[in-house]
Amino acid sequence: MKLSPAYRLAATVLHGFDEYRSRFKQITADASRRFRDAAWREAQQASADRINLYDEKVEETLVRLQRTFEEEVLTHCDCWREARGHYAELISQRLDYELAETYFNSLFCSIFHHRHIRNDWMFVYSSREAAAHHSGLTLTRRRSVEGDWARALRWAMAEAPLETPFENLERDVRLGADFLSSHLPAAILDAVDAEVEMLKSVFYRNKGAYLVGRIRGGGEQVPLVLPILHGERQEASEGVHLDTVIIEPEEVSIIFSFTRAYFQVEVQVPGEFVDFLQELMPDKPEGELYSAIGFYKHGKTEFFRGLNRQVAKRADKFIIAPGVRGMVMAVFVLPSYRTVFKIIKDRFDPSKEMSRDNVRDKYHLVKRHDRVGRMADTQEFSNFIARADHFAPECLDHLLEVAPSTVYLKDDKVIIKHCYTERMMTPLNLYLEQCDEAEIHAVLKDYGNAIKQMAAANIFPGDMLLKNFGVTRHGRVIFYDYDEICYLTECNFRHIPEPMYPEQELSSEPWYSVGPNDIFPEEFGPFLFADIRLRKLCYELHPELFDADYWKGLQQAIRDGRVIDVYPYRNKQRFAGSDGNGLVY
Numbered sequence: 001m002k003l004s005p006a007y008r009l010a011a012t013v014l015h016g017f018d019e020y021r022s023r024f025k026q027i028t029a030d031a032s033r034r035f036r037d038a039a040w041r042e043a044q045q046a047s048a049d050r051i052n053l054y055d056e057k058v059e060e061t062l063v064r065l066q067r068t069f070e071e072e073v074l075t076h077c078d079c080w081r082e083a084r085g086h087y088a089e090l091i092s093q094r095l096d097y098e099l100a101e102t103y104f105n106s107l108f109c110s111i112f113h114h115r116h117i118r119n120d121w122m123f124v125y126s127s128r129e130a131a132a133h134h135s136g137l138t139l140t141r142r143r144s145v146e147g148d149w150a151r152a153l154r155w156a157m158a159e160a161p162l163e164t165p166f167e168n169l170e171r172d173v174r175l176g177a178d179f180l181s182s183h184l185p186a187a188i189l190d191a192v193d194a195e196v197e198m199l200k201s202v203f204y205r206n207k208g209a210y211l212v213g214r215i216r217g218g219g220e221q222v223p224l225v226l227p228i229l230h231g232e233r234q235e236a237s238e239g240v241h242l243d244t245v246i247i248e249p250e251e252v253s254i255i256f257s258f259t260r261a262y263f264q265v266e267v268q269v270p271g272e273f274v275d276f277l278q279e280l281m282p283d284k285p286e287g288e289l290y291s292a293i294g295f296y297k298h299g300k301t302e303f304f305r306g307l308n309r310q311v312a313k314r315a316d317k318f319i320i321a322p323g324v325r326g327m328v329m330a331v332f333v334l335p336s337y338r339t340v341f342k343i344i345k346d347r348f349d350p351s352k353e354m355s356r357d358n359v360r361d362k363y364h365l366v367k368r369h370d371r372v373g374r375m376a377d378t379q380e381f382s383n384f385i386a387r388a389d390h391f392a393p394e395c396l397d398h399l400l401e402v403a404p405s406t407v408y409l410k411d412d413k414v415i416i417k418h419c420y421t422e423r424m425m426t427p428l429n430l431y432l433e434q435c436d437e438a439e440i441h442a443v444l445k446d447y448g449n450a451i452k453q454m455a456a457a458n459i460f461p462g463d464m465l466l467k468n469f470g471v472t473r474h475g476r477v478i479f480y481d482y483d484e485i486c487y488l489t490e491c492n493f494r495h496i497p498e499p500m501y502p503e504q505e506l507s508s509e510p511w512y513s514v515g516p517n518d519i520f521p522e523e524f525g526p527f528l529f530a531d532i533r534l535r536k537l538c539y540e541l542h543p544e545l546f547d548a549d550y551w552k553g554l555q556q557a558i559r560d561g562r563v564i565d566v567y568p569y570r571n572k573q574r575f576a577g578s579d580g581n582g583l584v585y
Contacts, residue, residue, distance in 0.1 A: 005073050013083075014070060014090050016017065016061025017103040023053055028294065031204035031264035033322035036163040038230050039424045040207055040509065040563035047261055048368045054297050058106045074111055080121045088127040095135055095269045098126060102298040103169045103243040114383035125305065135269045137362055140213065150177040152196045157226060157242065160202060160211050167231070167239025171247060175575050176226070180246045184215065184222065191217030196224065199276065204264040204368060209240070210255070211512065214280055215247070218570040221253045223280040225271060225568070238519040244573045250474055253281045255568045258377045259478050261370045262294045270295060291377065300379045303421070310337045311390055320398055323427035323466045327352050328359060328483045330402045338424040343416065344401045354483060362482040363420060372457045372566040374386050374450040376470070376480045386418040425470025432466065432534070441541075446477040448542030454479065455554050460488045460519075464528055492517045493551040520559050521546050
């Protein structure tokens with residue numbers, strides 16, 4: 001029987017998806033070996049390779065389609081409508097059907113340049129919206145506590161599929177059990193039905209392995225995350241150890257934050273895996289959880305679907321983002337969806353010597369780099385379309401004025417040719433205006449730690465003004481303005497030379513030469529803080545940030561191959577020590 005062009009098109013797309021999934025699983029499965037061998041540089045490269053993999057495979061599949069089919073077939077919407085139906089049938093029994101739908105969408109958008117976004121031609125909405133079924137697979141392992149928390153914790157760690165033994169399991173069990181006895185709610189501690197339930201898969205990221213699950217009993221539950229580390233040395237140790245125990249939902253949410261690199265974790269049934277995680281973190285959007293476990297393209301799909309639902313409610317309109325307007329980006333928000341949209345302006349302020357391509361390259365750098373919990377993840381959209389009456393008039397006027405090559409009107413629609421989206425945060429400069437003294441102290445301490453932790457990951461933010469940082473709902477300071485970001489090792493940190501005579505120091509111009517990559521940390525204070533009180537406090541909290549030698553020391557550590565990791569929980573929680581800034585060498 002001769003197969004129709006639409007069926008063959010659907011089968012070709014699915015073949016490309018299978019190739020992508022096979023390679024994705026290979027990279028992910030090797031995370032256990034990389035952790036065992038403490039192959040930290042290799043782990044960083046594997047993370048970047050897996051992010052790049054999706055676009056590479058979409059491009060390969062696109063070339064295969066163009067080689068196999070005539071252009072009139074590929075560009076005929078009726079053919080894609082039929083292909084969508086065949087594809088839905090082909091993936092109907094798959095456990096990763098939602099990822100397959102997103103892959104189909106990527107090919108459709110590549111052919112039609114993100115136009116014709118309709119559910120009868122692609123999967124704007126899932127094919128299983130009304131007919132989801134359970135796989136029947138068991139993703140977790142369980143054990144009753146029976147009053148013995150040490151035994152339950154020993155089981156949780158000893159039965160985990162780690163390739164490296166524990167250095168001193170009994171010590172770790174004792175520390176963990178003492179923590180649980182002191183911090184679990186009484187209803188769970190005293191419950192006769194208390195049980196520990198752990199996901200079978202291990203979550204790997206950077207230099208850590210995480211066992212993730214929950215504790216239930218007495219009608220209550222708390223999440224349970226057990227971070228497992230090698231010793232503090234760079235090389236593989238003879239054994240691993242439990243670094244802390246985490247049971248607070250907000251702290252677990254920070255571990256799965258949109259500001260961190262994606263986990264390497266083997267996932268049998270993505271939807272059910274995410275459902276379990278969402279039970280641990282009910283306030284975290286589903287799309288962010290898909291991204292956190294490596295499926296960032298489907299995370300984008302879920303984000304888009306949620307945004308469409310929110311816009312349809314007409315609860316509010318897009319407005320200009322609060323705070324100081326950017327010199328490179330035009331920024332607007334949909335307050336009810338806590339989403340920030342960024343558009344590259346047609347013309348930058350004179351002090352910004354860069355091109356549109358430079359800006360996009362910076363965002364791509366951050367996407368593929370370890371964000372160490374201090375840089376916001378972004379989603380990139382092309383031909384974003386919304387009705388004009390969904391925008392506040394002053395917002396729409398502003399966008400049309402500063403980015404006419406990117407934003408234009410077509411009948412009653414606003415077409416945005418290219419934009420980035422991020423989670424909404426409170427700009428740090430605005431946050432400080434509302435703080436009391438204790439909050440100011442805490443947030444400035446975290447601001448300095450954010451800069452240090454990015455630097456430890458070989459990232460220099462460039463423009464460190466307070467307006468370029470935001471504060472999350474957890475009170476963490478996050479960097480989100482990437483147009484001047486660069487690798488730390490590209491910078492030339494210098495001390496300001498002593499003037500040769502008094503008139504030089506009084507001159508409005510520097511008495512010393514300044515190269516294009518020269519940075520003088522002594523100048524940070526006056527540049528960053530017009531408020532003398534805030535400047536003085538930052539000097540007290542982070543004196544090293546204003547010393548060129550500190551920055552040079554970090555550069556040397558990176559050049560020497562020392563992989564510096566930043567752990568996503570507070571130092572005081574750790575059973576082992578660190579350098580006091582959340583950095584572990």
